[in-house]
Amino acid sequence: MTQLDRLSVYHWLNAWCIKPVGGALVRQEPEYILLALMGSPLKKIMLCSSEKEIFSVEEQVMVQHSVIINNMIEDGSYNHEESKIPLDCVDSKTLKKVIDYCTHHTHHHNDNQEDLEAWDAQFLNVDSNGLYDLLMAANYLEIRNLLDLIYGTIKNMIKGKKIDEIRRIFNIKDHGFTPEEEEQNRKEYPHFY
Amino acid sequence: MGKRRKQRQRKRKAAVDRDVISRLPDEILCNILSFLPTRTSVATSVLSRRWRYLWKKVQALDLNDDFFYTPELSRNEAQERFLIFLKKFEPLLLPLPMRKFCLSCPVGQFGYTDLIGWIEHVIGRVSELYFSVRTDGQTYELYFRNLHSTSLVSLVLDGNIMIVVDFVPTPSESIFPSLKNLELHVIFNYVDLDLLLSGCPALETLRLTLIDFRLEAFHMPPSLKSLTFEEQYSDSEDVTLELLEVNTPSLEYLRLTLRGCYAEILVCDYPNIKRASLDISRKSGNIAWVPKLLRALCKTKFFWLQVSTIECLICAPVLDLPNFCNLIQLQLDFHIFQSSLLIDLLHSCPKLQALKIYISQFVDSISSGSYLKSRNGWTQPLSIPHCIVSHLNTVEHRGYLNSPEEHEFTAYILQRGLVLKTMTIHTKYSLESKSEIYEALSEIQRGSSMCRLEVN
Numbered sequence: 001m002t003q004l005d006r007l008s009v010y011h012w013l014n015a016w017c018i019k020p021v022g023g024a025l026v027r028q029e030p031e032y033i034l035l036a037l038m039g040s041p042l043k044k045i046m047l048c049s050s051e052k053e054i055f056s057v058e059e060q061v062m063v064q065h066s067v068i069i070n071n072m073i074e075d076g077s078y079n080h081e082e083s084k085i086p087l088d089c090v091d092s093k094t095l096k097k098v099i100d101y102c103t104h105h106t107h108h109h110n111d112n113q114e115d116l117e118a119w120d121a122q123f124l125n126v127d128s129n130g131l132y133d134l135l136m137a138a139n140y141l142e143i144r145n146l147l148d149l150i151y152g153t154i155k156n157m158i159k160g161k162k163i164d165e166i167r168r169i170f171n172i173k174d175h176g177f178t179p180e181e182e183e184q185n186r187k188e189y190p191h192f193y
Numbered sequence: 194m195g196k197r198r199k200q201r202q203r204k205r206k207a208a209v210d211r212d213v214i215s216r217l218p219d220e221i222l223c224n225i226l227s228f229l230p231t232r233t234s235v236a237t238s239v240l241s242r243r244w245r246y247l248w249k250k251v252q253a254l255d256l257n258d259d260f261f262y263t264p265e266l267s268r269n270e271a272q273e274r275f276l277i278f279l280k281k282f283e284p285l286l287l288p289l290p291m292r293k294f295c296l297s298c299p300v301g302q303f304g305y306t307d308l309i310g311w312i313e314h315v316i317g318r319v320s321e322l323y324f325s326v327r328t329d330g331q332t333y334e335l336y337f338r339n340l341h342s343t344s345l346v347s348l349v350l351d352g353n354i355m356i357v358v359d360f361v362p363t364p365s366e367s368i369f370p371s372l373k374n375l376e377l378h379v380i381f382n383y384v385d386l387d388l389l390l391s392g393c394p395a396l397e398t399l400r401l402t403l404i405d406f407r408l409e410a411f412h413m414p415p416s417l418k419s420l421t422f423e424e425q426y427s428d429s430e431d432v433t434l435e436l437l438e439v440n441t442p443s444l445e446y447l448r449l450t451l452r453g454c455y456a457e458i459l460v461c462d463y464p465n466i467k468r469a470s471l472d473i474s475r476k477s478g479n480i481a482w483v484p485k486l487l488r489a490l491c492k493t494k495f496f497w498l499q500v501s502t503i504e505c506l507i508c509a510p511v512l513d514l515p516n517f518c519n520l521i522q523l524q525l526d527f528h529i530f531q532s533s534l535l536i537d538l539l540h541s542c543p544k545l546q547a548l549k550i551y552i553s554q555f556v557d558s559i560s561s562g563s564y565l566k567s568r569n570g571w572t573q574p575l576s577i578p579h580c581i582v583s584h585l586n587t588v589e590h591r592g593y594l595n596s597p598e599e600h601e602f603t604a605y606i607l608q609r610g611l612v613l614k615t616m617t618i619h620t621k622y623s624l625e626s627k628s629e630i631y632e633a634l635s636e637i638q639r640g641s642s643m644c645r646l647e648v649n
Contacts, residue, residue, distance in 0.1 A: 110494065110521070132213050139221055154214075155228040163239060170214045176242035185239040192236045 045073070046084035047099070049092040054084055057099050058106075065102040067142035089140055094133040097123075101146055124153055128171070163192050215243045219250065227253035227293060231282070253293035254282060257325075276307060291315060295323035305333050316342045320371075326352035332381055337368055337389060347374040358385040358392070368392030376400040383408040390414050397443075406453065410436040417441040418465075423450040433478060447471075447490070454478040460489040472499035480505045484513055491515035497524040500553060507534060517542040521584075524549040530594070532571050532602045539578035546584050552592030571601035577609055582640075586614040593620040595630055604637045613641040618648045 043059045062069045069085065072078045078085060087095060101123060108116065124131065131150065138146040157169050167175065177185065186193050214222075226234040226248060234248045234255075256279060275298055294315050296308065308326075312335075316322060322345060326333070332353045338360060348369065350356075356377075362368050369375075372393045380386065383406060390396070390412065398419040406424040411434070413420060420441065426432060438459040439447075447469045454476035469490045473479050483505040490496070496517070498506070503525060506512060512534075520542040525535065530552055539545065588606055593599060607616060618634075620627060631648040 128213055132217060135217070135221060151225055151228050154225050158225075158237065159229055159233060163236075166237075166240060170212060170240075172212045172215065172241050174212075175240065177239075182239075189236045189239055192239065 045069075045078065047095060048084045048086045049090055049095045050088050051092045053092040053095075055092075055095060055099055057103065061102050061106045062099075064106055065141075065143045065145070067144070069141065087137075087140075090137045091133065094130070094137045097126075097130075097134060098137050098141065098143070098146070102143065105145070120149055124149065163189075212241075215241065219247065222247055223251045226251045230255045230257060232256075252291055253295075253321075254291065255293070255295040255323075256282070257295070257297035279307075279311070291319045293321040293323075294319045295321075295325075297323070297325040298327075309335070313339050316340050316345060318342075318344060320344050321347040323349040324351070324354075325349070326354060337385075337392075341368045341392075343370055345369050345372055348372060349374075349376040349378075350380060351376075351378040352380075354380050355382045356380055356385045356389055357382065358388040361388065362392030364394065367394050370394060372396055374398045378402040379404055383411075387411060406434075407432060408434060410434075410438065412438040413441055415440055416443065418443050419446040420444065421446075421448040423448075424452055425450075426452055433476075449473060451479070455482070458482045458486060460486055463489055464492055466490055466493045468495040469493045470497040470499070471502045473505055474501045475504040475508065480508050484509050484511070488513070488515040491517050492519050493517065494519050495522045496520055498526065500526045500528050503527055503531070503534070507531065512537065514538065514541040518544065520545055522547040522549075524551070526551045526553060528553060530596065530599050530602075532598050535602065536574050536578065539580055540574075540576075543579040544584050545580035547587040547589075548585060549589045550591065552590075552594065569597040569601070571598045573605075581606060581609050582611045584612065585610055586612050587617075588613065588615070589617045589619075591619040593618045593630070595620065595622070595626070600633065603634060607634065607637045607639050607644065607646075609640050610644065611640045613639070613644040615645050615647065618646075620648065 044056045045059045045062060047055045047057060047062070049055065059073065063073055064070075072085060090098070104119060104123075105116070108119070124134075126134070131153070134146070135150045135154075138150060158166055161169070166172075175182070222244070226237060229237075231248075231251075231254050234251055238245045238248055296311070298308070312322070312324060319342075332355045334355045334357050335350070337356065337358045358368070368389065369392060373395060375390075375393060375396055375398070377386070377400070379402060383403070387408060387410070390399075391414070393414055394416060396414045396416055399413070399417055400421040402423045404425050405427055418441075420439065432453040434453055434455050436457045436459065437455045440459055440461050442461055442463065443465060444463045445465050445467050447463075447466065449470070450472040452474050454474075456478045471483075471486070473483055483502065487506075514537060521544060523538065523542060523545055525538070525548075527550065530550075535550070539548075585606070588610075590599070590603065603616070603618070606613065610616075616634075618630065620630065622630075627648050631646070634646055634648070
């Protein structure tokens with residue numbers, strides 16, 4: 001719909017939208033009629049990042065993936081007209097990525113397994129800071145499939161590797177052991193060094 | 194350089210150098226460790242002080258014995274060492290609620306009772322249990338009388354295990370009331386398998402790989418959403434089973450690989466079915482009900498019919514294909530290319546977007562070549578299948594032999610496919626033949642301007 005069309009419809013609805021309430025005829029706000037005409041699948045919710053940036057996303061998308069958001073909407077604590085969901089532990093960059101993930105998986109859930117896996121691999125191609133931020137966000141919002149995906153990736157960084165390599169990958173510069181303790185560690189887990 | 198700028202630079206450098214993973218909370222680090230084999234997660238205690246005691250809080254035990262098999266040790270010695278290694282973790286089992294317990298090892302006569310003791314101890318408190326045994330040819334019994342659990346959500350049993358259920362589960366006394374996922378591979382004693390399934394009223398995913406399956410009547414739990422059932426036979430004796438009941442209205446995923454002959458199958462409508470894959474061997478009993486199963490699966494989105502199932506359809510006396518109203522991807526494995534069945538199937542899926550044809554012919558190329566070139570089963574269809582003009586955008590044909598029938602069919606699709614985007618042909622022939630095929634097909638006037646033809 002172009003801007004002009006929307007305005008025309010708005011004016012038309014404004015002139016005609018009346019509904020009976022308790023015997024009297026009352027004006028119904030045109031925005032709600034437009035929303036009703038568009039149908040509920042496009043119902044959107046507002047998410048607010050820790051940096052106070054607001055993201056609008058389809059309700060269906062977030063409800064499908066995040067247990068926390070699903071619960072909030074189901075128990076009615078979220079009021080569509082007014083409120084936004086504050087997510088103080090998630091910054092804007094991470095929140096945008098999380099929304100990206102959920103939206104893609106909702107719209108593409110019919111795709112091939114291989115295509116989805118390829119997209120996931122590309123999605124997780126971020127630096128380690130970004131990865132851990134995503135992990136914390138997915139944990140907070142309880143997004144099971146994203147969590148499993150990230151856990152799988154991190155697990156592969158550890159499995160089968162020697163300790164020096166793992167310390168390098170995770171940037172663990174100061175392990176905090178005394179030389180004697182480190183010596184004992186080596187004896188106890190020789191295969192790991 | 195200003196003081197502020199220096200400070201900012203230092204901060205940025207520190208951020209890059211920081212050990213970020215260790216700042217994650219314990220709960221998350223323990224979750225990461227729970228995906229690792231216990232031997233590895235225990236070893237992470239040497240990564241740094243932060244990680245020293247984390248492994249003790251991990252709510253999962255994943256013990257397998259591969260690393261015990263070194264050339265110096267005999268099998269028995271290795272098994273003994275493994276059991277000693279296991280004992281080290283016994284204290285862990287007591288205080289914590291254990292989420293996951295995986296045990297994979299070989300089992301000999303002496304070790305078995307110990308292991309079963311572990312399983313019995315753990316099963317009432319874990320939500321995921323994975324038990325894989327390799328035996329020295331012997332079969333060991335697992336008595337389910339002592340193994341009921343309200344916490345168990347996922348159970349995987351793998352190996353020469355004989356399931357013994359010497360009681361009848363009732364609705365109030367089910368074996369695993371919370372079990373959602375069950376996988377059984379190479380398990381024996383099938384009478385009790387039916388009883389075991391009846392004791393899992395909430396089961397959603399079931400995967401069975403069974404050898405020498407012999408059961409009079411086999412009933413799937415009605416709560417199932419996903420069923421993978423593969424059976425094989427070690428001997429070629431013709432086995433006939435009476436009944437397979439798949440009365441599961443919530444079914445979303447079905448994969449059947451049946452080698453035996455089933456006299457009867459009971460199905461219901463599957464309104465939520467999304468993916469189905471059928472590999473049903475061509476026995477007289479099966480041929481009678483395969484069309485009925487197809488009708489029950491008419492709402493599926495993805496369908497894969499393997500060679501044996503296609504043979505069943507060809508031999509079926511009456512092929513009453515349903516309308517596959519949601520089907521978007523269809524894969525057909527032919528032994529010999531049959532265009533008439535293919536056209537019939539295309540007629541029955543009006544919204545089909547992707548068609549994959551695999552020809553798996555294991556015949557001598559010389560003799561079959563001449564046979565195929567003389568035989569042309571192609572008849573021009575009376576009416577054009579709806580999907581070809583409206584939805585079909587991808588066609589893939591593997592094992593292309595360039596027979597006249599295949600050529601006619603491919604030409605038909607190319608000419609009438611109005612929304613076709615890619616037509617890919619894979620053939621085992623030489624490069625010259627490939628370009629010949631490409632030339633021959635390129636000459637055909639295409640119905641879709643954006644159609645891309647590829648011959649590999």
